[in-house]
Amino acid sequence: MTAAPASASGVAIDVKGLTKSFGGREVVHDLSMQVKRGTIYGFLGPNGSGKTTTIRMLCGLLTPDSGEGTCLGYDIRRDADKIKRRVGYMTQRFSLYQDLSVRENLEFVARLYGTRDARGAAREMIKRLGLSGREEQLAGELSGGWKQRLALGACTLPNPKLLLLDEPTAGVDPKARRDFWNEIHALAAEGLTVLVSTHYMDEAERCHEIAYIAYGHLLAHGTVDDVIAKSALSTYTVTGDNLNELAAELTGKPGVDMVAPFGTSLHVSGRDREALEASIAPYRDRPGLHWQHSEPSLEDVFIELMTRSKDNFQ
Amino acid sequence: MSMVSAPDQRRDTREPRFGFWRRSYAMVVKEFIQLRRDRVSFAMIVMIPVMQLLLFGFAINTTPRNLPTAVLLQEDSDLGRSILKALENTAYFRFTREVHDVAEFDNLLQSGKVLFGVEIPRGFERAVRRGDRPALLVAADATDPVAAGSALSTLGVVVQTALEHDLRTGDPPSLPFEIRAHARYNPAASSRLNIVPGLVGTILTMTMLIFTALSVTREIERGTMESLLSMPIKPVEVMFGKILPYVLVGFIQATLIIGIGVLLFGVPVRGSLMMLALLSTLFITTNLSIGYTFSTIVQNQLQAMQLSMMFFLPSILLSGFMFPFAGMPVWAQYLGEGLPLTHYVRIVRAIMLKGATMENIQYDAIALVVLMLLAMTIAVTRFRRTLD
Ligand SMILES: Nc1ncnc2c1ncn2[C@@H]1O[C@H](COP(=O)(O)OP(=O)(O)O)[C@@H](O)[C@H]1O
Numbered sequence A: 001m002t003a004a005p006a007s008a009s010g011v012a013i014d015v016k017g018l019t020k021s022f023g024g025r026e027v028v029h030d031l032s033m034q035v036k037r038g039t040i041y042g043f044l045g046p047n048g049s050g051k052t053t054t055i056r057m058l059c060g061l062l063t064p065d066s067g068e069g070t071c072l073g074y075d076i077r078r079d080a081d082k083i084k085r086r087v088g089y090m091t092q093r094f095s096l097y098q099d100l101s102v103r104e105n106l107e108f109v110a111r112l113y114g115t116r117d118a119r120g121a122a123r124e125m126i127k128r129l130g131l132s133g134r135e136e137q138l139a140g141e142l143s144g145g146w147k148q149r150l151a152l153g154a155c156t157l158p159n160p161k162l163l164l165l166d167e168p169t170a171g172v173d174p175k176a177r178r179d180f181w182n183e184i185h186a187l188a189a190e191g192l193t194v195l196v197s198t199h200y201m202d203e204a205e206r207c208h209e210i211a212y213i214a215y216g217h218l219l220a221h222g223t224v225d226d227v228i229a230k231s232a233l234s235t236y237t238v239t240g241d242n243l244n245e246l247a248a249e250l251t252g253k254p255g256v257d258m259v260a261p262f263g264t265s266l267h268v269s270g271r272d273r274e275a276l277e278a279s280i281a282p283y284r285d286r287p288g289l290h291w292q293h294s295e296p297s298l299e300d301v302f303i304e305l306m307t308r309s310k311d312n313f314q
Numbered sequence B: 001m002s003m004v005s006a007p008d009q010r011r012d013t014r015e016p017r018f019g020f021w022r023r024s025y026a027m028v029v030k031e032f033i034q035l036r037r038d039r040v041s042f043a044m045i046v047m048i049p050v051m052q053l054l055l056f057g058f059a060i061n062t063t064p065r066n067l068p069t070a071v072l073l074q075e076d077s078d079l080g081r082s083i084l085k086a087l088e089n090t091a092y093f094r095f096t097r098e099v100h101d102v103a104e105f106d107n108l109l110q111s112g113k114v115l116f117g118v119e120i121p122r123g124f125e126r127a128v129r130r131g132d133r134p135a136l137l138v139a140a141d142a143t144d145p146v147a148a149g150s151a152l153s154t155l156g157v158v159v160q161t162a163l164e165h166d167l168r169t170g171d172p173p174s175l176p177f178e179i180r181a182h183a184r185y186n187p188a189a190s191s192r193l194n195i196v197p198g199l200v201g202t203i204l205t206m207t208m209l210i211f212t213a214l215s216v217t218r219e220i221e222r223g224t225m226e227s228l229l230s231m232p233i234k235p236v237e238v239m240f241g242k243i244l245p246y247v248l249v250g251f252i253q254a255t256l257i258i259g260i261g262v263l264l265f266g267v268p269v270r271g272s273l274m275m276l277a278l279l280s281t282l283f284i285t286t287n288l289s290i291g292y293t294f295s296t297i298v299q300n301q302l303q304a305m306q307l308s309m310m311f312f313l314p315s316i317l318l319s320g321f322m323f324p325f326a327g328m329p330v331w332a333q334y335l336g337e338g339l340p341l342t343h344y345v346r347i348v349r350a351i352m353l354k355g356a357t358m359e360n361i362q363y364d365a366i367a368l369v370v371l372m373l374l375a376m377t378i379a380v381t382r383f384r385r386t387l388d
């Protein structure tokens, strides 16, 4: 990489070797990451891979067993208080008060951060969130999409420098999801750093940089193109008849690391291009099949990384 | 739909001025709203003390009615019959036996067949007319001190009122005879007066413990703790926020209980009401702190309830509320000194019944402060600031 060693001002998150175990089971292993200020950083990985645990270590909610680093220039072990004052954390599960109204929740947050005019700040935020008319509704009675907007509003209210969003769009309809991402981009455009975990592939494409974590191991990071290029994966897209049969026949052949159906086509990938081509050669002339060498998709890369890591770490 | 605001880079994120007060205030407001929304809890604030007081008050202090009474008539006179009639009219006494000698009289009392015995001695009426103030003997089985006590205590007034138009003795309006009440078996009969003040403390202990014992576990079980911990609030501020609203609640309850005690059960407040209010608030805060400490120790709401019960039972038994403190073994007395209820029961009894001053009860007041600070210290150190 050509980037100069990150100066404190250029990097929002800089951690090295974070490790965390629960009851003897290592959930996050030797994780290092750097997030530049003003970027949207996607944190991808299957369920249970340690995304939430990592985010909690970043904002001082969990103490790493080993490893160190800084968040906004503050030590994650020693300066948890300072980090908390400058970081907005949106939890995976809705964690505002269900029995408080929209307005009361926002006022509570504003007061906790010492905002002088808590009522005014809450009123302003309600307007910006498009929640006018719902301010007296109990948070617990809002729909999923509105809850998520409220939660984002609550964590941006105290003017944080860094947002940590843990699967903010899980279970939200596509329209609300799109609006949400537009908002995140607007926030980033104005200088906020956003770390957002997700397991939607299409959302990865909307991030400036991504990191992929599986079984607690950070397996790849960089821009989407970087990650795809670094995977050195060769992929063939097959269309035609009886793809299920073909998939069964190809699975396990030398050089074939992954066979995955994608809608009406089949993706056949391998890291060793020669071995892969040798294995698929007998099928390439089969009538009714159309083979094409293609760029692997991000999903191909992730699935392959995950399958590989499963063999290594499980 | 508009965009969420971008952070205003000019606004700083330093520690705000009066941060401690602002954050504690935020917590207090939030807790108040939640309490108000929780209809059941809100109703309990009034229901629990009223129900408890009425149940305890009436069950322990049943207004004595129709207590079986034996009559030993040593003479047959108009005055004697009038007195007996007056006694029966009070509805405290029901004459079940008429006996003719002292041995039979004693026997009935001893065997518990009657709770009272009334003796009109020989020559009673004549002695009254002579102005000798003879004695009307009333013997009570005081093993049930409450029943015996209240009947005996009203005896004088009742008989006097009843006989007023019969006797017409004019001034001074005193009885022309003496009622010699003899509480047998338990001469130092305690009465309802002693129990109601103790009840104030017992009820407050129970309600206050439960209010705060669930407070932290509730946040954890509802998933709101994660958000709360990710914000810049300190353990002391969380604690104050969770305790303060209930100090007000406890104060309302105390007022209710003492009010009912005074109005319904006729308990006096002989000392300073101000001092009673002040020390009651201290006691309330002490209990809230202990409940809050429990909630920082336990893992879930069930454990919180169990721990509260573990604390509540000895409080009842060892505080001197149920059994006289001085009569307990020494080790139990030491345990009792560690319970806030012990000190509060002493304080309330002293203020309400004996009209005590601050000097009389300062030891107990200080003990309450010490217990409160101890609980708060444990709570703040036990509060988990991370999810580890
Ligand atoms: N507090 C905890 N105690 C024990 N195990 C935990 C705890 N938090 C998370 N885990 C475990 O750690 C693993 C990673 O969890 P998490 O970080 O939530 O993953 P993700 O957010 O990627 O789905 C899971 O297997 C989960 O069960």
Ligand SMILES: [Mg+2]
Pocket: A048, A051, A052, A053, A092, A166, A167
């Ligand atoms: Mg998660």
